[in-house]
Amino acid sequence: MENEGKKTVLVVDDDRDIVHAIAVTLERAGFRVLRAYDGVEAVDAAEKNEVHLLIIDLMMPRMDGRTAIARIRETKNLPILILSAKSEDADKIDGLSVGADDYITKPFNPAELVARVHSHLRRYTSLGGIEAERKNVVVNGRLTYRLDERTLYADGEPVRLTATETKIVELLMLNPGRVFPAEEIYRRVWNEPAFSAENTVMVHIRRIREKIEIDPSAPEYLTVVWGLGYEIKKH
Amino acid sequence: MKSKNISLARGAVSLISAWILIFLFLFLANPVVSYLSRRGGTLSADLQGAARELGYAARGEYTELSVYKDNAVLLFRDLYGKVTSAAFRADPNSETETRFDSRYRDILYRCEYFREDGTVYVLANAEPWDGSDVLPPDFNYSFSYVGGEVFIERNGVTVYESAVPYTQPYTRFLSYLIEDYRRTNGSDRISVRFAVRERETTPFGASGVRSAVIGETEQAVQQTMFWLSVAAAAALLFLLILIFAIVFRRDRKAFVRRIGECLGRVWFEAKLILLVIGACVAREFWYDYGYDAKMTGICIALVLAALVVTDLRVNRRVWRQSLVAALMRAVRGTGRGFSSRLSRTYIFLGAALACTVLFGALSLTFLATRWGHPVLLLLAVILFAFFFFGLLAAFGLFLREDLSELDELFRQIEQLYKGDLDAVNHLPMQSPLHVPAMQLNMIRDGIRFAVAQGAKSERTKVELITNVSHDLKTPLTSIISYVDLLESETDLPAEAQEYVGVIRQKADRLAHMVQDIFDISKAATGNLPLHIERISMDKLLRQTIAEMDALLQDGRLIWRVQIPEAECMILADGQKLYRIFQNLIKNASQYALTGSRVYLSLFPEEQKATVQIQNVTAQEMELDGERLTARFVRGDGSREGSGSGLGLSIAKSFTEAMGGTFRVYVHGNIFTAEVAFPLAGPKQEQKNG
Numbered sequence: 059m060e061n062e063g064k065k066t067v068l069v070v071d072d073d074r075d076i077v078h079a080i081a082v083t084l085e086r087a088g089f090r091v092l093r094a095y096d097g098v099e100a101v102d103a104a105e106k107n108e109v110h111l112l113i114i115d116l117m118m119p120r121m122d123g124r125t126a127i128a129r130i131r132e133t134k135n136l137p138i139l140i141l142s143a144k145s146e147d148a149d150k151i152d153g154l155s156v157g158a159d160d161y162i163t164k165p166f167n168p169a170e171l172v173a174r175v176h177s178h179l180r181r182y183t184s185l186g187g188i189e190a191e192r193k194n195v196v197v198n199g200r201l202t203y204r205l206d207e208r209t210l211y212a213d214g215e216p217v218r219l220t221a222t223e224t225k226i227v228e229l230l231m232l233n234p235g236r237v238f239p240a241e242e243i244y245r246r247v248w249n250e251p252a253f254s255a256e257n258t259v260m261v262h263i264r265r266i267r268e269k270i271e272i273d274p275s276a277p278e279y280l281t282v283v284w285g286l287g288y289e290i291k292k293h
Numbered sequence: 294m295k296s297k298n299i300s301l302a303r304g305a306v307s308l309i310s311a312w313i314l315i316f317l318f319l320f321l322a323n324p325v326v327s328y329l330s331r332r333g334g335t336l337s338a339d340l341q342g343a344a345r346e347l348g349y350a351a352r353g354e355y356t357e358l359s360v361y362k363d364n365a366v367l368l369f370r371d372l373y374g375k376v377t378s379a380a381f382r383a384d385p386n387s388e389t390e391t392r393f394d395s396r397y398r399d400i401l402y403r404c405e406y407f408r409e410d411g412t413v414y415v416l417a418n419a420e421p422w423d424g425s426d427v428l429p430p431d432f433n434y435s436f437s438y439v440g441g442e443v444f445i446e447r448n449g450v451t452v453y454e455s456a457v458p459y460t461q462p463y464t465r466f467l468s469y470l471i472e473d474y475r476r477t478n479g480s481d482r483i484s485v486r487f488a489v490r491e492r493e494t495t496p497f498g499a500s501g502v503r504s505a506v507i508g509e510t511e512q513a514v515q516q517t518m519f520w521l522s523v524a525a526a527a528a529l530l531f532l533l534i535l536i537f538a539i540v541f542r543r544d545r546k547a548f549v550r551r552i553g554e555c556l557g558r559v560w561f562e563a564k565l566i567l568l569v570i571g572a573c574v575a576r577e578f579w580y581d582y583g584y585d586a587k588m589t590g591i592c593i594a595l596v597l598a599a600l601v602v603t604d605l606r607v608n609r610r611v612w613r614q615s616l617v618a619a620l621m622r623a624v625r626g627t628g629r630g631f632s633s634r635l636s637r638t639y640i641f642l643g644a645a646l647a648c649t650v651l652f653g654a655l656s657l658t659f660l661a662t663r664w665g666h667p668v669l670l671l672l673a674v675i676l677f678a679f680f681f682f683g684l685l686a687a688f689g690l691f692l693r694e695d696l697s698e699l700d701e702l703f704r705q706i707e708q709l710y711k712g713d714l715d716a717v718n719h720l721p722m723q724s725p726l727h728v729p730a731m732q733l734n735m736i737r738d739g740i741r742f743a744v745a746q747g748a749k750s751e752r753t754k755v756e757l758i759t760n761v762s763h764d765l766k767t768p769l770t771s772i773i774s775y776v777d778l779l780e781s782e783t784d785l786p787a788e789a790q791e792y793v794g795v796i797r798q799k800a801d802r803l804a805h806m807v808q809d810i811f812d813i814s815k816a817a818t819g820n821l822p823l824h825i826e827r828i829s830m831d832k833l834l835r836q837t838i839a840e841m842d843a844l845l846q847d848g849r850l851i852w853r854v855q856i857p858e859a860e861c862m863i864l865a866d867g868q869k870l871y872r873i874f875q876n877l878i879k880n881a882s883q884y885a886l887t888g889s890r891v892y893l894s895l896f897p898e899e900q901k902a903t904v905q906i907q908n909v910t911a912q913e914m915e916l917d918g919e920r921l922t923a924r925f926v927r928g929d930g931s932r933e934g935s936g937s938g939l940g941l942s943i944a945k946s947f948t949e950a951m952g953g954t955f956r957v958y959v960h961g962n963i964f965t966a967e968v969a970f971p972l973a974g975p976k977q978e979q980k981n982g
Contacts (some may be wrong), residue, residue, distance in 0.1 A: 071776075076774060079774030079775050080774065083778065086781065113465070139793040143766040143767060145766075145808065147822065148822065164766045164769070164771040165770040165774075165800075165804045166770065167764055167773070168774050168777040168778075169619065169777070256832070256836060256838075257838070257839050260839030260842065261839070261842070263841075276722070282840060282871070283867065284830055284836060284867025284870060285826070285830065285833035285836070285865070285867040285869055285870065286832065
């Protein structure tokens with residue numbers, strides 16, 4: 059964080075009040091904020107200024123968010139956050155497929171928004187060097203796990219984990235997308251036959267989440283696969 | 294109307310005239326033919342003679358008439374007979390003078406008979422007449438038979454003159470003369486002369502001499518004239534009839550048509566019977582003796598033939614108006630209901646079958662007893678069998694057709710019942726089931742329309758809810774954002790900060806509610822995106838409890854969790870199922886009496902897995918289970934607290950969307966929520982899903 063200068067965030071929404079609220083929130087969080095109210099303005103602003111991150115609504119007059127994202131993506135490589143009232147999974151997948159990095163549904167928690175902005179900017183600026191540097195590094199979205207250090211980095215920041223938590227994280231990080239039943243996690247981490255594993259494992263999972271997730275109540279990485287087990291989602 | 298009647302009358306007259314002409318022709322043919330076959334001379338000579346006679350009669354020259362001459366000869370013969378018989382009977386040797394009495398005073402006679410011995414026997418009146426050609430005064434007729442010749446004179450005019458071989462017309466008289474001639478060995482042996490005085494009354498009786506000759510002649514002439522006038526009148530009538538027949542030709546045709554129409558109203562069978570009877574009568578006449586009888590037979594036959602032709606020409610299909618057709622019409626005519634129509638058809642067919650059997654049996658018996666020829670009998674049996682089985686086949690075919698139509702209808706009903714609203718029937722117009730079939734088709738159309746309408750309105754509802762929830766989210770975003778900004782204002786008074794806190798709380802709740810409404814409406818309208826997997830219900834329940842550990846461990850309630858080790862695999866969307874249990878647990882933690890026990894149990898059964906959450910309610914329940922799961926309904930009837938009132942409703946709609954059952958029971962203070970899912974089968978289901 060210390061080597062981070064004043065980053066510029068472009069906020070685009072046809073609702074001026076929302077743009078203003080976001081802008082104020084982000085400015086208080088130490089960002090420079092550019093405002094635009096439709097797709098055309100957004101493209102224009104992105105071309106004329108050095109923009110580090112884009113927050114954009116999809117439904118806008120003149121030029122919709124999708125087109126604007128495509129235009130900006132032609133020339134710039136920057137994290138893009140979609141802000142939309144559409145909350146269904148299908149909408150999210152659709153939004154991300156356009157070329158966005160994240161999808162935030164309205165109404166959103168301002169603190170969460172700021173956290174996401176931070177997260178994306180950090181990853182955008184600092185992760186490039188680490189990637190593919192060594193073989194024993196597992197990168198998954200915001201998370202990076204260094205096998206040699208047995209350390210998990212979230213947005214480039216090392217996360218403080220207990221020994222058990224580290225074991226769980228290691229197991230899940232090395233097999234992203236694989237669902238582990240609680241019994242298996244218990245067996246492999248504690249090296250004991252599982253007894254009332256669910257509760258024990260869950261307690262640890264919850265703790266890990268609080269350390270790595272932006273919104274622990276809506277986890278994006280360490281998730282429960284209901285009725286089956288737990289996994290770290292592939293990003 | 295009147296002119297029509299007149300026309301009909303004229304037609305009738307014309308027709309009758311025509312037929313009279315035909316009859317006349319037939320009956321007159323007889324005398325003509327017989328005359329032609331009998332006559333000796335030529336036709337022209339006969340006609341000339343007849344014309345001459347008619348001329349004499351017209352001029353009053355009766356004495357010229359052959360009738361007159363015949364009458365004169367007759368009289369002469371009469372007299373001659375009387376005189377000669379007297380002469381021959383008398384004593385030939387004595388001269389008798391007064392053999393005739395006073396009745397003969399108008400007749401003078403002188404008969405001379407020359408005997409072989411040379412004497413002459415004379416027979417004469419007392420009146421002095423020598424038998425010479427000079428007649429006494431007043432006497433104007435003279436008859437003489439002298440030297441074998443007959444000579445008749447009246448008023449000095451010769452009426453008749455002939456030698457003995459007299460040919461015409463009185464052969465009997467002739468035969469007298471010839472006999473006498475022969476007896477006397479020559480004409481010269483006898484000579485008879487008469488002188489007759491014509492008077493009105495004569496001793497011969499009322500007719501008198503005048504009547505006897507002239508009178509009778511006149512009478513004959515008058516009679517002839519009368520009959521001639523009758524014939525003329527008849528000819529005139531004939532002509533009139535002919536004119537009628539020709540002039541009213543058109544009316545006659547109309548009349549014939551009318552007769553045909555009348556005939557058309559008579560049953561074919563009746564006509565057939567009458568025709569047979571008529572033919573029999575005509576045949577009887579024909580085989581009778583006598584020309585007229587034969588002609589009557591022919592006339593009857595002709596009239597019958599004309600009637601048949603008329604009937605055929607006017608009512609082309611004469612058999613249509615028949616007893617059988619009338620019966621069929623009667624059978625078909627009334628009652629449009631399916632059962633009556635069907636039963637009528639089969640009663641009719643059955644009756645036809647029975648009739649065939651009866652008739653066939655009778656005729657076979659008849660054939661067997663009367664003409665026992667085996668070939669004939671065999672043919673009859675074959676014919677009978679043919680008819681019988683033909684009718685039987687028709688019966689079967691009709692039945693099958695009707696039943697197959699019924700089948701088609703049932704098929705459609707079944708399809709409709711199974712939900713195929715495209716099922717239609719195509720029963721033909723003449724089917725007895727046509728009307729109900731069409732009605733069924735229309736019902737189908739109605740249902741389809743209603744379903745389409747329902748789907749459309751459902752879609753509209755979903756769209757409305759989606760749009761509304763989106764529209765609510767935008768201002769909510771602003772509210773939450775600005776509340777957040779407000780909260781970060783440090784120089785706000787304490788109360789204001791408190792107010793901001795309240796706003797924040799309510800804004801969050803509103804945000805949840807909007808999302809809940811959105812989800813619930815999606816689930817209720819079947820638009821909830823589901824990701825159905827084979828998952829373990831017991832594991833999911835444990836995960837949920839672990840996830841919500843904080844809530845369960847807050848100490849307000851005592852949680853009794855009972856999850857058996859047995860694995861309960863079900864087919865469900867894990868995320869949604871988690872939301873169901875989450876809502877139920879939240880619901881219990883919110884409304885259960887503080888310090889009371891909450892029982893959360895999983896019951897694995899044979900076919901299903903049931904999760905039950907039971908708690909003692911803090912407030913008295915005013916609602917039953919049904920109402921509790923309705924949207925925005927809360928057990929305490931208030932609108933306080935943090936719940937949206939949608940928790941149970943969401944749980945219910947999500948459960949049902951995934952094929953489970955959701956029930957809520959209230960027994961006094963005990964509130965029970967029950968979620969049941971059918972157990973999934975063995976593993977292979979997972980691969981398919």
